Amino acid sequence: MNANPAYNHEHIVHRIGWLRAATLGANDGIISISSLLVGMVSSGAAAPVILAAGVAGLVAGAASMAAGEWVSVKSQADAEEAELALEQRHIDNNPKQELLELQSLYQKRGLPENLARDVAVALTKHDALGAHAQDELGITLHSVAKPMQAAFASALTFTAGGVVPLLVLLLAQYQTLGSKATVFTLAGASVVTLFLTGAAAAKVSNARVLRAGLRVALWGTVSMGLSALVGLALDVKL
Structure with missing residues (x-):
C-alpha cells in the first residue's frame, strides 16, 4: 500500500x-x-x-x-516597474547594505543569523533583483499586473x-x-x-x-x- x-x-x-x-x-x-x-x-x-x-x-x-x-x-x-527600477539602483549603489537587508528579512522569518547570511548571499549571486522583489517588495512572477x-x-x-x-x-x-x-x-x-x-x-x-x-x-x-x-x-x- x-x-x-x-x-x-x-x-x-x-x-x-x-x-x-x-x-x-x-x-x-x-x-x-x-x-x-x-x-x-x-x-x-x-x-x-x-x-x-x-x-x-x-x-x-x-x-x-x-x-x-x-x-x-x-x-x-x-x-511595480518603478519600484523594481529603484530597487535595482539601490543594489547597484549599495550592494552591502542591500545584502544585509535581505539577511535581516530572513532572520525575521526565523532563520539563524549564519544561515540567513548564507541564503542572502546565494540568492544575491543568483538573482539579486528577483530576491529583493519577492522578499522585500512582495512582487513575484505570479502577482505581476497584466x-x-x-x-x-x-x-x-x-x-x-x-x-x-x-x-x-x-x-x-x-x-x-x-x-x-x-x-x-x-x-x-x-x-x-x-x-x-x-x-x-x-x-x-x-x-x-x-x-x-x-x-x-x-x-x-x-x-x-x-x-x-x-x-x-x-x-x-x-
Missing part, C-alpha cells in the same frame, strides 16, 4: 489576476444590467425603451469595465453576465406579464445567476462556495431593490 498517496497540490495563485477581473466583470454585468432593467420596468417605461436602455447599458458597461480595469492594472504595473488580460476578462465577462437579464426580459414578454411580474421574474433570475457565478468563482479559487454565492446574491438583491424604488418614484409611464 502506498504510504504517500497522490493528492491535489495545485494552487490557483497564477490565475488570481484574471479570475478577480472575470468574477468582478460577470457579477457587475448581472447586477448593473438587471438593476437598470428593474428600475426601467418599475418606472412604467415602454418595452422598446427598456430594451434600448438595456443594450446601451451593456455596451457602455463593458467598455467602462475594460477601460477601468486597464487603467487600474496599468497603474499598478507602472508602480493590464490587457484584466481588461479583456472584465469586458468579456461583463457582457456575458449582462446578457442574462436582457434575455430574461425578452423571454418574460413584459407587455404581456405586466411590470410587477416582470420585475419579480428579472430579479429572481438575476439572483439565481448571481448565486451561481459567485459559487463557481469560489469553487475555482478553492473558497467557501455557499458563503460566496449568498454574498453576491445578497448585494445584487439590494441593488435591484434600490433601482426598483427609484423607478417607482420616477413613474414616467412612457
Whole structure:
C-alpha cells in the first residue's frame, strides 16, 4: 500500500489576476444590467425603451469595465516597474547594505543569523533583483499586473453576465406579464445567476462556495431593490 498517496497540490495563485477581473466583470454585468432593467420596468417605461436602455447599458458597461480595469492594472504595473527600477539602483549603489537587508528579512522569518547570511548571499549571486522583489517588495512572477488580460476578462465577462437579464426580459414578454411580474421574474433570475457565478468563482479559487454565492446574491438583491424604488418614484409611464 502506498504510504504517500497522490493528492491535489495545485494552487490557483497564477490565475488570481484574471479570475478577480472575470468574477468582478460577470457579477457587475448581472447586477448593473438587471438593476437598470428593474428600475426601467418599475418606472412604467415602454418595452422598446427598456430594451434600448438595456443594450446601451451593456455596451457602455463593458467598455467602462475594460477601460477601468486597464487603467487600474496599468497603474499598478507602472508602480511595480518603478519600484523594481529603484530597487535595482539601490543594489547597484549599495550592494552591502542591500545584502544585509535581505539577511535581516530572513532572520525575521526565523532563520539563524549564519544561515540567513548564507541564503542572502546565494540568492544575491543568483538573482539579486528577483530576491529583493519577492522578499522585500512582495512582487513575484505570479502577482505581476497584466493590464490587457484584466481588461479583456472584465469586458468579456461583463457582457456575458449582462446578457442574462436582457434575455430574461425578452423571454418574460413584459407587455404581456405586466411590470410587477416582470420585475419579480428579472430579479429572481438575476439572483439565481448571481448565486451561481459567485459559487463557481469560489469553487475555482478553492473558497467557501455557499458563503460566496449568498454574498453576491445578497448585494445584487439590494441593488435591484434600490433601482426598483427609484423607478417607482420616477413613474414616467412612457
